[in-house]
Amino acid sequence: MSLEPVKVKNLLxxxxxxxxxxxxxxxxxxxxxxxxxxxxxxxxxxxxxxDKLESWDQTTNLKEGLxxxxxxxxDVSGGSAGPLFGAFIYGMxxxxxxxxxxxxxxxxxxxxxxxxxxxxxxxxxVGDKTMMDAIYPAxxxxxxxxxDMKTTLQKAAQAARAGSDNTAEMLAKYGRAxxxxxxxxxxxxxxxxxxxxxxxGLAKGYSA
Amino acid sequence: MTMKKFINNPDNITxxxxxxxxxxxxxxxxxxxxxLIINKGLATADRVTIVTIGGAGHEPALEGFVGxxxxxxxxxxxxxxxxxxxxxVEALKLAxxxxxxxxxxxxxxxxxxxxxxxMKEVEKLGLNVIKVVTQEDIANAxxxxxxxxxxxxxxxxxxxxxxxxxxxxKSLAEVAALAQDFADNMATIAVACKTATHPQNGASFAELxxxxxxxxxxxxxxxxxxxxxxxxxxxxAVIMADALVKDLDLKSGEAVMVIVNGTGATTIMEMLLVxxxxxxxxxxKGIKIVASWVEEVLTVQEQxxxxxxxxxxxxxxxxYWEAPAKTPYLxx
Numbered sequence: 176m177s178l179e180p181v182k183v184k185n186l187l188x189x190x191x192x193x194x195x196x197x198x199x200x201x202x203x204x205x206x207x208x209x210x211x212x213x214x215x216x217x218x219x220x221x222x223x224x225x226d227k228l229e230s231w232d233q234t235t236n237l238k239e240g241l242x243x244x245x246x247x248x249x250d251v252s253g254g255s256a257g258p259l260f261g262a263f264i265y266g267m268x269x270x271x272x273x274x275x276x277x278x279x280x281x282x283x284x285x286x287x288x289x290x291x292x293x294x295x296x297x298x299x300x301v302g303d304k305t306m307m308d309a310i311y312p313a314x315x316x317x318x319x320x321x322x323d324m325k326t327t328l329q330k331a332a333q334a335a336r337a338g339s340d341n342t343a344e345m346l347a348k349y350g351r352a353x354x355x356x357x358x359x360x361x362x363x364x365x366x367x368x369x370x371x372x373x374x375x376g377l378a379k380g381y382s383a
Numbered sequence: 384m385t386m387k388k389f390i391n392n393p394d395n396i397t398x399x400x401x402x403x404x405x406x407x408x409x410x411x412x413x414x415x416x417x418x419l420i421i422n423k424g425l426a427t428a429d430r431v432t433i434v435t436i437g438g439a440g441h442e443p444a445l446e447g448f449v450g451x452x453x454x455x456x457x458x459x460x461x462x463x464x465x466x467x468x469x470x471x472v473e474a475l476k477l478a479x480x481x482x483x484x485x486x487x488x489x490x491x492x493x494x495x496x497x498x499x500x501x502m503k504e505v506e507k508l509g510l511n512v513i514k515v516v517t518q519e520d521i522a523n524a525x526x527x528x529x530x531x532x533x534x535x536x537x538x539x540x541x542x543x544x545x546x547x548x549x550x551x552x553k554s555l556a557e558v559a560a561l562a563q564d565f566a567d568n569m570a571t572i573a574v575a576c577k578t579a580t581h582p583q584n585g586a587s588f589a590e591l592x593x594x595x596x597x598x599x600x601x602x603x604x605x606x607x608x609x610x611x612x613x614x615x616x617x618x619x620a621v622i623m624a625d626a627l628v629k630d631l632d633l634k635s636g637e638a639v640m641v642i643v644n645g646t647g648a649t650t651i652m653e654m655l656l657v658x659x660x661x662x663x664x665x666x667x668k669g670i671k672i673v674a675s676w677v678e679e680v681l682t683v684q685e686q687x688x689x690x691x692x693x694x695x696x697x698x699x700x701x702x703y704w705e706a707p708a709k710t711p712y713l714x715x
Contacts, residue, residue: 202584210463211586219461250467252397252418252460254438254493257467258500296496349492353523353531 189380241268266292309370452708465493483555489534490518522599547706575600575688620660635669
């Protein structure tokens with residue numbers, strides 16, 4: 176069975192759209208903890224995604240497409256979110272297997288690969304009040320789920336959102352929020368919120 | 384969100400300010416694609432060269448110190464945001480004149496990620512580059528935990544001292560050792576009494592109360608944990624100088640450089656009051672100020688406050704500090 180690039184395109188486009196629709200939320204959160212530019216950065220990064228994904232069609236080589244997407248994202252001047260998001264997409268490209276048995280299997284493999292590369296680059300673990308607090312629980316759902324892909328992505332989105340909500344009660348170990356100590360309590364980590372939107376977008380954009 | 388700044392389209396601020404910098408300093412530097420600010424003397428340089436990276440919005444630094452005797456290429460990201468690593472690799476390739484490149488990175492999350500990613504590529508390409516990280520903010524972590532210390536104004540005198548050493552024909556190993564030695568013997572503490580707004584989105588950073596100041600404020604208006612009641616110039620100078628002397632373990636008879644770096648909305652008048660009291664404080668302790676600079680060097684938009692910087696000096700470093708340089712914001 177051949178892969179359906181447009182299905183993957185729609186999935187990633189929906190994730191980018193979900194983030195782009197909430198840029199103001201991300202900016203406000205970052206003002207409480209950091210320097211207020213996370214929303215601006217995500218706007219730049221999602222614009223690159225819209226540009227690059229637009230040309231994907233049923234003939235797109237998914238591995239090359241993801242590599243090209245990563246390449247364009249790495250050009251963005253995006254503070255720390257830029258290289259971290261870039262690493263996430265790079266992991267997708269690295270894990271992309273053109274001979275995957277189905278599009279669902281392909282989607283699963285790139286989402287697991289994204290986590291692997293993100294972990295290597297960020298060095299963060301759950302509880303550090305970072306993007307990882309959303310990415311890890313979502314990835315665990317995707318890794319272990321036996322349900323169909325639509326249900327899996329919905330559960331992953333719920334796990335990412337819950338993980339992100341939990342960051343409000345964490346002390347930051349990375350980034351600018353770590354410098355304000357206990358004053359960061361009560362505020363969610365903006366990067367984790369970005370990834371809650373990302374997985375929610377995947378769940379919305381999935382069509383069986 | 385109302386913002387009272389003289390800007391045009393917020394998305395174009397970085398490009399426009401770099402264009403302005405190049406137009407204002409046509410004999411010193413040029414700006415190329417991907418926000419590379421290049422010393423015009425680089426074309427004929429036959430020496431170790433110096434490359435650095437960092438976001439915009441802190442002018443004059445970093446790009447304002449590109450020129451002979453200081454930085455050869457400054458790779459600028461966007462406002463408060465690090466550049467992508469590919470532009471940095473391009474800069475290092477351009478800068479290498481056969482004698483190697485000193486690559487200076489300030490310890491901020493985005494800059495460090497870009498720096499690490501760049502060094503992976505440098506190894507692949509076999510470029511002769513040594514990376515030195517500046518991390519001298521004493522606010523958040525002890526000296527033993529340097530990974531958690533931010534890079535503040537200390538990078539600027541480091542560029543000056545290393546730029547002079549490079550100009551005098553020192554090898555990359557020597558320039559890098561000097562950079563590390565200077566970095567290991569410097570310390571900064573910042574204070575703010577009014578925070579700034581992000582020029583691209585108008586967002587204001589954590590608000591400080593009417594009668595509050597924050598000791599330990601970072602380079603992007605992000606907090607530092609030391610909120611206290613607003614104090615006088617003399618009181619603030621003593622709180623900060625005392626913290627720096629302790630951190631550096633400065634002793635009577637030692638020589639230091641002192642910088643009072645305004646972060647944007649504090650007047651030179653106030654900074655001179657602070658410097659006066661710092662001078663008195665150090666004199667009482669028998670510590671000699673051999674180099675001083677009271678100026679806006681590395682700013683945080685219209686943040687009111689300043690950074691106080693001390694570095695342990697010797698005659699070699701002092702000679703490099705006083706050596707010629709020609710950049711838009713430091714010339715001698």
